[in-house]
Ligand SMILES: Nc1nc2c(ncn2[C@@H]2O[C@H](COP(=O)(O)OP(=O)(O)OP(=O)(O)O)[C@@H](O)[C@H]2O)c(=O)[nH]1
């Protein structure tokens with residue numbers, strides 16, 4: 001199978017680079033080093049005996065998706081849209097952002113990810129879920145590794161569907 | 162004896178009035194206290210302000226702080242001059258190398274233009290080299306600088322940055338990551354200068370260059386060491402065009418097999434007989 005380009009997007013500080021590092025290197029750091037521009041890396045995943053090479057583009061966070069250079073998204077098979085469960089600011093415009101991404105990548109896969117789940121209680125999580133105008137696909141913690149592998153495997157399944 | 166009574170009434174009235182007027186303030190105060198004491202409530206209030214400030218800083222920092230930062234740097238430079246020189250010294254080698262490579266390129270361009278018909282390029286190069294003989298360091302620099310050597314070559318899908326073909330003199334790891342990063346840099350530069358119709362054509366790092374030839378749906382990136390004169394760059398460009406014409410038509414449905422075929426052709430045409 002040929003490589004698939006996947007974009008990690010979302011506001012700054014939500015944990016895109018941390019998810020990327022957890023997935024690729026199984027490591028996490030508490031330090032916050034904001035991404036400048038783009039970092040590309042690669043990992044193969046195995047879904048139902050099919051090996052899929054994923055080329056992950058970890059891009060610098062922007063408060064609104066329309067601030068990200070559109071050229072980064074070109075030719076992408078999917079976008080992982082990450083927000084921070086502890087910062088309402090990072091999901092208050094989620095509907096606008098998702099609509100924008102859908103327009104940009106018709107037919108592309110968009111995964112909506114609530115990250116830093118290790119920092120919120122079940123009750124808080126429930127409140128966020130009910131308050132959001134869209135459904136969260138998966139909640140993750142780049143810190144504990146919770147659901148990180150699952151996120152990419154789910155994505156892989158949709159890619160070969 | 163009405164006076165004290167009136168006084169008392171006034172006091173009660175005043176208290177009531179005060180109660181009415183201040184009640185809202187007191188409630189507000191209690192709410193503020195609660196907010197201040199509850200980290201969650203506090204962060205709800207403070208986070209948007211911080212976000213706003215961060216945004217502001219992001220956009221205004223260069224202008225607002227340029228002079229102040231500049232002055233600081235000047236002062237520190239003065240203070241740590243010797244230490245600086247210590248750090249700079251190893252870097253100087255690189256700079257000298259870059260300078261000589263550049264000078265050599267200028268010379269080559271001049272030779273290309275005017276002396277081409279009188280002398281063969283090789284003789285002139287040899288003479289030039291001879292002048293430097295005996296000086297180990299510069300000779301070393303020049304051997305690297307006077308001929309181009311293609312180290313790696315990539316055909317990259319223009320919009321996605323995915324690899325369509327690759328070849329290299331030595332095994333290179335993660336060429337698809339390189340292709341992605343190259344595309345990201347290219348998009349970034351093209352976006353930043355808002356030159357929609359113009360493309361990035363060369364990336365230079367020290368004496369290492371990446372020559373880029375753009376096509377409609379893909380581009381070819383050639384990484385090489387050494388200096389490239391105008392006419393050499395013409396030759397390379399023509400060779401790339403021919404290659405594209407022969408092997409890069411019909412690139413719609415990319416398969417692994419197609420990628421392997423292109424890679425083989427790249428190797429045969431650009432790397433093998435160098
Ligand atoms: N507790 C916890 N902290 C996290 C998690 N994910 C990221 N962080 C922390 O959040 C901060 C920001 O993480 P990054 O991964 O750098 O965020 P980013 O989205 O890449 O940010 P930009 O590159 O600026 O867009 C860092 O201090 C991380 O350690 C998580 O799941 N749990």
Ligand SMILES: [Mg+2]
Nearest residue numbers: 016017034035
């Ligand atoms: Mg980052």
